[in-house]
Amino acid sequence: MTPNSSMLILVIDDEDYIRLLIKKELSNNYRTVLAASSAKEGLSLFNKKTFDVVLLDIRLPDGDGIELLDNLRASQPDCEVIIITGHGDIESAVSAMKKGAYDYITKPFSLERLELVVDKAFQRVCLQRENRLLKQFQVSNKQPILIGKSESIKQIKYLIQKVAPTDAPVLITGESGTGKDIVARLIHTQSLRKDKHLIIKNCATLQKELIRSELFGYIKGAYTGAMQSQDGLIVLAQGGTLFLDEIGELPLDSQSALLRLLENKTYRRVGEKQERYADVRFLFATNKDLSEEVKAGRFNEALYHRINVIKIYIPPLRERIEDIPLLVEYFLSQFSTHNPSFILSEDIMQHLLNYHWPGNIRELRNVIERAVILAENGKITEHCLPTEMAEKGKINLKVNSLISNLLPLQTIEKQYILHVLESVSGNRSKAAEVLGISRKTLYRKLKEYLL
Ligand SMILES: Nc1ncnc2c1ncn2[C@@H]1O[C@H](COP(=O)(O)OP(=O)(O)OP(=O)(O)O)[C@@H](O)[C@H]1O
Ligand SMILES: [Mg+2]
Missing domain, CATH: 1.10.8.60 (Helicase, Ruva Protein; domain 3)
Incomplete structure (x- = not known):
């Protein structure tokens, strides 16, 4: 489960007592529960927000729970549905599971079981989202090797070993093909974050209009076409390292958002007010002279100073x-x-x-x-x-x-x-x-x- 995730739960049940009980028992700092008493109301709520888990009563006054389940699964496949059944209705619960429900609970249910099933469903939701994101971005587990016996390579190896266990941002510079990628990978694999992801993103390939959403994520409805909320790279790199390659290519307006993130360690998904905490170590690389870029007004001076605390320069092979x-x-x-x-x-x-x-x-x-x-x-x-x-x-x-x-x-x-x-x-x-x-x-x- 991603540590900064909060869970949105929807209960669809016609029994007032069940809705109230679930709401009271599950609501806490990271779980929010909304409730609906009919299939119609449930569906309309479901279409307005991005839910993580739905607790669905299979027998509703205005419709068949199984049909509703089909609708929910089709519209938000990432969301897991847990069926609430009455005693002796195991058969419908089983057929719901065949249709893609995550699990079922039988009334009357113990509150521990309820909590356990909901949290497990949420874990799966997070995993599915993470896997989907990981497919889109370059993630590397390759073991890097830095070959060389020159004084400069020795010095670089020493610097890597010193800086790796800290959380300081590192700026890696050098001509194309000098080994900036390898240095970034080495810093990650020698850091305390090595068991988490190293996410590599080349800023030159970020779509200008979508940079903030790619980095920070967005919520459903943040802009036309945002049908579902989506996490950004920051969430993928949570606990790990985010390596922003070709940082000189990041447009000026996105540079200030990055600076804010580096200074406060907080960010907001596009369209959302809530601030989120980012536990991410940043590495940067460029083959441009950033001080020249600053002079030319193409690079934010404050950001330059913020990322230039520790610089590793790799000289050309010649x-x-x-x-x-x-x-x-x-x-x-x-x-x-x-x-x-x-x-x-x-x-x-x-x-x-x-x-x-x-x-x-x-x-x-x-x-x-x-x-x-x-x-x-x-x-x-x-x-x-x-x-x-x-x-x-x-x-x-x-x-x-x-x-x-x-x-x-x-x-x-x-x-x-x-x-x-x-x-x-x-x-x-x-x-x-x-x-x-x-x-x-x-x-x-x-x-x-x-x-
Ligand atoms: N010192 C080294 N020892 C072994 N292999 C190296 C070394 N330096 C670079 N390489 C290899 O050379 C290739 C290019 O290195 P890398 O991708 O790290 O360069 P880069 O500086 O990131 O280039 P670019 O600016 O084009 O992104 C890779 O295959 C890398 O494994
Ligand atoms: Mg590179």
């Missing part, structure tokens, strides 16, 4: 090339169907070390997966690398050898200009931009070197 051999080994073992494992020649490793990896570890992983497929007799050769990479590697090697041969500056400049031109497929404006010179200077140099 700045920690000492991690490449370990990562290669790891991915080879992951993709290997071959035993003994694949062999990688020294010059292939050199190619991998020289490459600039714009897609970071994700790209490296894909390159290794591809190489394993193309390998012949367990050997990974140049043909197994994407052509572009093999070529760039070669040129880089050429540039490296030029430098180690201690050549005149002019020769190196000429070779380097050629290398940049090749890398940008001959586009001279782009080449000039990469080289940090004007197009005019580039043309002059090309002429000078007879290129």
Whole structure:
């Protein structure tokens, strides 16, 4: 049962005494009981609100309880119905169960039994709702591994271990493919919340008009099309962790609602006045520079300070090339169907070390997966690398050898200009931009070197 859930119960029974008794016995802080004395009144109440549990007398003066049960189940399948039967009417109770009733109680019933059946029915309602929601959102139980021996990876591992057991929000930054997801998963699995869900939501995929309802949920009738109340991601993450990826994509108007949630730990479902408590740990990730976004007026400054208490920055792979051999080994073992494992020649490793990896570890992983497929007799050769990479590697090697041969500056400049031109497929404006010179200077140099 979700801890912040309150239960709405409907009793449909023509006996005043039964309605009063149930109302008196069940009503408390988290159970609200409404009552109806006929099928008609019951149905009309049922259609106005979202009930969790209905206690239904099978013999009503104005209609057949079984028929009513069909109606209730069809209109709100998440709601559980408990049948109230008279003594000796077990047969109708059994046929009601066949039609989808959750259980039945026989009059006169003990109050303990009543409470037990109602609470159990509610537990099932919560579970069904949670399962339905979980199907819609990404939930992960994968065990993350962060490979690397560079100083920055060591520092990140240390920070994760320090920050994981706290409830502090963490902002994870770094280029695409650097491992932000893994860091978020590690924080969750090393936290005290590890037995609860880690809910991952990419803010870029939130529908602008529906962000608040996706995050906080909504009540029936909150807007056109809201036929049933629905919990938001906050409820799913209750007790656990909510990882909001690409937080820089969250529109400004939703940012203030998020700030309120972070500060007060309370939220409201759309269309509802009642405040609810959120016991959720927040993680954020972005590949944008949020301080720049704040300056540009696209990101709420207060929210930025609130989420930027602990920042974990993951440097791009090209700045920690000492991690490449370990990562290669790891991915080879992951993709290997071959035993003994694949062999990688020294010059292939050199190619991998020289490459600039714009897609970071994700790209490296894909390159290794591809190489394993193309390998012949367990050997990974140049043909197994994407052509572009093999070529760039070669040129880089050429540039490296030029430098180690201690050549005149002019020769190196000429070779380097050629290398940049090749890398940008001959586009001279782009080449000039990469080289940090004007197009005019580039043309002059090309002429000078007879290129
Ligand atoms: N240090 C690492 N050790 C092992 N695998 C890694 C490491 N870093 C990244 N990976 C793997 O690389 C891929 C990309 O990583 P991840 O999804 O965490 O990147 P990201 O920073 O979240 O990227 P994006 O900004 O595109 O969401 C994943 O398959 C992940 O498992
Ligand atoms: Mg990611």
